[in-house]
Structure formats: structure tokens, C-alpha cells
Amino acid sequence: MTTMPVPDPSPEEVTRGIAALERHLAAQAPPAPPSEPVLARPTDPPSGETKRVRQLRQQVAEAHALAVLQDDDAPLTLDTDKVRKRRRAAHEAARLYELAQAPAMQIYQTVRVRRLLVIAAMLALTLALAWSTAGVQKFAADGAAAGSPAWIFAWLVEPFMSMALLVVVGARAYLGTRGTMLNHPTVIRIEWLFLGLTATMNAWPYLPGIAETFSMAALVLHLLGPVVAVAIVTVLPIILAAFAGMNHTPHTAPPSATPQGADQRWRRDGGGAEDPPSETGRGRTPDEHRAELRRLIASGQLPAVPSARAIQNALRCREDLSRTLRDELRNP
Template sequence: MSTTSPVPEPTPEDISRGLAEIERHLIASAPTAPVPRDAVERVEPVGEPWSGQTRRVQRLRAEVAEAHQLAALQADDAPLLLDTPKVRKRRKAAHEAARLHALAQDPAMRAWQADRMRRVLVTAALVSLALALGWSTAGVQSFAADGAPQWSPGWLFAWFVEPFMSLALLVVVGARAYLGTRGTPLNDPKLVRIEYLFLGLTLGMNAWPHLPGVADDFSVSRLVLHVLGPIVAVAIVTALPIILAAFTNLDHDPHRGGLTGLTYSANTHDPVRAPAPEIAHLIARARTLIATGELPANPSAYRLQRILRCGMDDARAVRDALADPS
């Protein structure tokens, strides 16, 4: 007969140890709850230096790194030294303006500009003269027809009166204009009288039928309209030689400051003051103007100064040289 030994009663320490083992077993065997995707997001690939960080942390880290780089670059003033497109455009315009100004001071350029302007003015004057004479054609035809029936020989031939007078006048004016542009003004008194003869005839034939006491129904406006063409023609014929003479006397060198210097010493024959080197040129010009009739045979010093555009002392010297042929 066997005997069993009694089982010892567990001590409080044994009970605590058993409860701890049961708790560990339950924790180890319990299922793991899934972590929400938006709570922690891993960044792939794992090998990158910022792997294991949340997207928010990565964005902030990138922002901080960008701020450090911008702060370092902002300290460099190199971009401020570069010209913007607007500055380049303005500098180019200023450089071009400076070169154009320098070119405008060149004597050759000034001569070319004066010649171009002179041609434009002569062309405009001749066109205006032709239009003014054409304007008076109807008035001259009415005067020349003298009441002839329409389409009759007298009525038809009356239309040719103004054209052949105008052509003759344009021959004289054109010749004077062309020679004036070549520095040889044609101021013969006979040609001047021929010009004013044709213009006077044109003016008279236009104005006569509309004068007070001649016209049945006088009207100032009708008279002005009919004399407008001849008056414009007279003005052009008078002004054109003066304009061309002024162009001929132009000095295209801005450094000389004119044809002659303005001199006003007390006595032309003062031995202290040497004669200007342009005196011989002025004497030759004065003799040419005397030959063409623009100056009288013995012009005064004042008139020589005004025509030759020189100083009074030079004008006196020219006057004395003209009075003394030796």
C-alpha cells in the first residue's frame, strides 16, 4: 500500500507569479490592432535619409532647408548689377540719340539736310504756283470769252489764254529757281518785269468782271475768290528767290559760326585790325550781285551788310573796294 505525500499549499508569491505569466501570455497571443494610414505614413524607398518621417515633417524640413538657401543667395548683389531689358532698351535709345546728334553737326550732313529741304520747298512752291494759276484759269476764260456762246470757237480758244501765259511764267520762275539752287541767282530786272507782267495780266483778267461798277451784282466774296489764285502766284514768285538766296548763303560748318564774324571796330582802316580773310570773297559776291541787278552799282555799306550778312566794318571795306577799282 502506497501512500501519497500531501500537496503543499501555494504561497502568495506563487499566485502572483502565476498571474503575471498568464498576463504575459494573453498580451503575446492577443491580435495587434491596425494603425490608421493617415496617422503614420512611411516614405519609400527606405534607403532615403528622411525615411521613417511623416509627410508633414518632411515638408517642414524642406521649407527650412529652402529658407536657408534663399537667405544665403539674397546676400549676393550680382543680380542687381545686371541690366534689365528696359534699361538695355533705354541705353540703346540714348546711344542712338547721341550718335544722331553728332552726325547732325557734321558739315556734310548739314549740307545734305539743307539741300533736301531746299528741294522740298522749291517743289512745293512750284506746285502751289501751278495750282494757283490753274485756279485762275476759269476767271481768265470768262474774261477772254467775252460772252461768246458755249462751245463756239471763241469760247473754246478762251480756255488756252491762261495756260500759255502760265507756261511762259513757269519757264521764268523755274529757271530762276534752278539757278538759285546752284548758287547763281538770276535777278535780271527784265525777267522780274516779265514775271510781274504775266501776273498782272492774270490778276486783272480775273478781277475785272467782278469789280464794283462792272459786275451787275457785286460780291466781295466772289471778287476775293477770283483774285486769290493770282495773289498766291505773286507771293510765291516774290518769296522764292529770297528763300533760295538765304539757302545759298548758308554756312554748314557749325564751328565757324557763320559766313563772317560780327566785327564793329571804330575804323575799317585801323592798322591794328587786319582785314578779315573773307573780304575778297565778299567783294566777289558783291560784284556778282551787281552784275545780276540785285545790287546797284554803288551800294551803301548798310545795304551790303544786309545782303551779304556780314559785319559793318566788312561792309565798309567792300564798299570802298567797289568804289576804288584799283
């Protein structure tokens, strides 16, 4: 068997065969995934833009934004820290004032102040009586030898008189806190008797003509204790009675509105219509004051013909009405 020789392909046939093979492979290969676009970096400046151009562009953009925002008044309506602090202080002050007007708070403050005054007054009275103890002891010892029975018992004269005086003063002070003035003539005389004895025994050895060498300084120093005791004994019941008569109702009108007008009407009418409201808020008529005055005189709390000041303190009325009531008692 004989074979015939195969002719060699021409270059054109080789080129067409390679192209056909490539098309076949391209058709059989899987599709390639889409490629992501390449983004320009933000830092990459546009072509021809320098650093100064970028800075100026930012300034212009900022200026436009500020021009739009500055027309908005919202920030001006907000409270600053200083305004809020001041508003908080004002609110606190208003609450404290409102609390101070409450009857319970007024009663609390009154009781607290009254207690402090009573403690200070009784302490001063005790010190004043203790101050005069040495002067009374010198008077009571009458030159007795130191350490002798007379010299020792002389130290007991002022303490037992002071204790008796403190009993009377304490009773008047307590009754004053309850709104009752203990002005019985016997009680008043006993008070002045003890105080007079204390003052006399303190001052006697230092009086002119008694002392070997008179000294005004020594006389005043030895009278200081009794004088302070007399002052406290006199004013303490009056102060406590004024505390007991205080009004603790809330203030609903200006202080000078109603009382002043009532006072003018009362003075214009001659005091015959109605007693103007006093500081204690008790608007009594003159007839009611007369009845109360007769009751106090009958019970012995006031003397038969008391002074105008005693009537005013006991009834807590106007001064001119107290003088009228005093004149009525003197000239019925």
C-alpha cells in the same frame, strides 16, 4: 577462413567523422563572393522622425542657404530687361544724332527738303494759274458767243502767259539752287508784267463800277490765283538761295559760343574790323562785301541802288551791314 565481426562505431566517433568531412569540404569549395551591404532607402525616415519634422528641417536648411546668398550683391549689378531696353534706345538715339551731324547726311536732308518744297511750290503755282484761267477767259472773250472762235481762243490767253511766267520762275529757281540770285531788272519787270496782266484780267470784270452788281467775295476769289502766284514767284528764289548757302560742316562748338562773341566784338568795333561769321560760315570783311556788291551791280544781278533787304539776301551778311552798304550807294 573465418571473419571477425567489426564492432559498431560509437556516437562520438560518428560526430568526429562528420566534423572532419565538413572541414574537408569547406577547404575544397571555392571562396564565396563578398555580399553587398544593404543600403537604407533615402525615403526611409530615421527612427522617430515624422513628416512635420522633415518639413521643418527643410525650411531651416533653406533659411540658412538664403541667409548666405542674400549677402551677395552680384544679382543687383546685373541689367534687367527694362534697363537693357533703355540703354539700347539711348545708344540708338546717340548714333542717329551722330549720323545727323555728318555732312553727307545734312546734304541729303537738305536736298530732300528742297525738292519737296520746289515740287509743292510749283504745284501751287500751276494750280493758281489754272484757277485764274477762267477769269482771264471771261475777260478775253468779251462777251463772245460760246463756241465761237473768239470764245475758244480766249482759253489760250492764260496758258501761254503762264508758260512764259513759269520759264522765268523756273530759271530763277534753278539759279537759286546754285547760289546765284537772278535779280536782273528786266527779268523782274517781265515777271511783274505777266502777274499784273493776270491779276488785272481776273479782277476787271468784278471791280466796283464795272460789274453790274459788285460782290467782294467774287473779287477776292478771282484775285486769289494771281495773289498766290505773286507770293510764290517772290519767295521761291529767295528760299532756294538760302538752301544753296547752307553750311554742312560738323558742329564742333556750341551754337552760341563763338558767333555771339564775334558779333559782340564786331558791334563794339563798329563793324570795321571783321564781319562776324554768318549762318553760312563765310566770315567776310566789309571790304569784301563791298567788292562783291559792286560785282553784282555791274553784272546786272542787282539794280544800281538796291534795297537793304536785297543786299542782305545777295551777300548773306548782317542786316546792319546791308543798311550801311545801301547808304553808301545812295550817298557816295
